Amino acid sequence: MRWEELDRQPCSLARSLSIVGDRWTLLVLRECFLRVRRFEEFEQRLGIARHVLADRLKKLTDAGVLEKVPYRERPRREEYRLTEKGLDLYPVMLSLLDWGDKWMAEPEGPPVLRRHKACGHVAHAVHTCSECGEVLGARDMTVEIGPGAKGGELPPAATAKGNPSK
Amino acid sequence: MRWEELDRQPCSLARSLSIVGDRWTLLVLRECFLRVRRFEEFEQRLGIARHVLADRLKKLTDAGVLEKVPYRERPRREEYRLTEKGLDLYPVMLSLLDWGDKWMAEPEGPPVLRRHKACGHVAHAVHTCSECGEVLGARDMTVEIGPGAKGGELPPAATAKGNPSK
DNA sequence: TCACGTCAGTTCCGTTTTAGAACCAATGGA
DNA sequence: TCCATTGGTTCTAAAACGGAACTGACGTGA
Structure with missing residues (x-):
């Protein structure tokens, strides 16, 4: 490609x-x-x-x-x-920052802390469902064809195994 | 670099x-x-x-x-x-996916929908504060030096203007 | 007026990275 | 024996990148 x-x-x-x-x-x-x-x-x-x-x-x-x-x-x-x-890319930055903080930092901790202005705590982002508010993990969603699919179909791997939760 | x-x-x-x-x-x-x-x-x-x-x-x-x-x-x-x-990179994927759905999709809509298994709704991710649970927007956090900073300091731009909310 | 500085690039050249295709090696089957 | 499968490696040419020099429009100070 x-x-x-x-x-x-x-x-x-x-x-x-x-x-x-x-x-x-x-x-x-x-x-x-x-x-x-x-x-x-x-x-x-x-x-x-x-x-x-x-x-x-x-x-x-x-x-x-x-x-x-x-x-x-x-x-x-x-x-x-x-x-x-x-500005809408902020969640992308935040996700990458949080992942780096967790997995790529020195033993002492991350180089920069982010503090939530509203509550005053050092915080990271939690991903939650826009509809029910629950925390979203790696296997909590299924995929299906959307309106912009253009006659395509879902990639076989997404459907072949029923996309089971892990 | x-x-x-x-x-x-x-x-x-x-x-x-x-x-x-x-x-x-x-x-x-x-x-x-x-x-x-x-x-x-x-x-x-x-x-x-x-x-x-x-x-x-x-x-x-x-x-x-x-x-x-x-x-x-x-x-x-x-x-x-x-x-x-x-697996912990899932939030990164999800953020990019949601941004693409919102800003890069065809007029008809995104090519693939994601449905939250737990609640059954088509949903996207909302970023919330790990401490207080409020939604996090682009200018809702301030940055400060963390334990892994190695004697460095914050980039001037992050402090020069007091990092005001927009 | 004339040299010098600032800002936002563009141009040039040599090194890396990538795309595309062919090739290689271990194994199993007909 | 010959072929197919799987998981790569090697080759060449094109594209992207790093580093440095150059350009051009303007302001400043002597």
Whole structure:
């Protein structure tokens, strides 16, 4: 499979990865969530090659994840800001952060703690069902064909074994 | 920054990405969650080059995300299964899936629906605070230095503006 | 006015990574 | 013996990446 075909696959994971599934994009977005907005600042903080950065920012802008907002005229300068679509990637960042905290940290603990403003506790994210509120684990959901399936069918492995809970 | 340095950065996101942050790994893991376990099956379903697949499976096994389990002796054959560490990536998959459903789907809707076994509803994941249970949005948490920080400090952008809520 | 600095890129070149295809090795079966 | 199955490895060419230099529009200070 070629990389350019990914955004046309009938799979939301593949389509998401067509935007954030490369080496640098999520690190660029991490900086965005930390309120970094300017080209130079991305470059200095990430140590990314400039043309790769230019390419990622353009792709993210084209995809509607970032938008260019002018912050000075003469000379015209623009900064990159998260759109609503971009802000919506927060759960993805949070999931990766929590997984890294749990499985990739030093013995002493994670390098950065996140504190929930509302309740004041150091916290991580728990995934719950949007309908009943229960915690969602790895085998708590089944898959079925959706309206955008385009005459496709579910991958055999998803159905062959009845997708049993583990 | 070189790619091999990523797993030593004092950032859980960077460390997570050192494992799942490339073009193919999350697609391989998608298949794992769909109970695909054999080399040939991964190859056929993904259309991935065989040596790239071999490389990714080895890296995931070395990282403890997958394990090789023998399923036949003479000739010895092994299949790849998710470990606990691997199963713990489910929230990451779910976040990407939900984001793709919301922002990348066709007008008709997403290609695949997920139904919560326990309550029977088609559902998506909601991120909630592990301590107080409230829903977590993009600007609901502050960051602070953690025990594994190694004398580092928070990135300036995270503190410079007091990390205000938006 | 003229050198210098800032910001946001673009261009060039050499190294890595990837895609696609062919090849290899252990074993079992006809 | 020849073929099929499974799980890879090796080869070549194309694409992506890292690092450094260059460009261009403008401001500043001497």
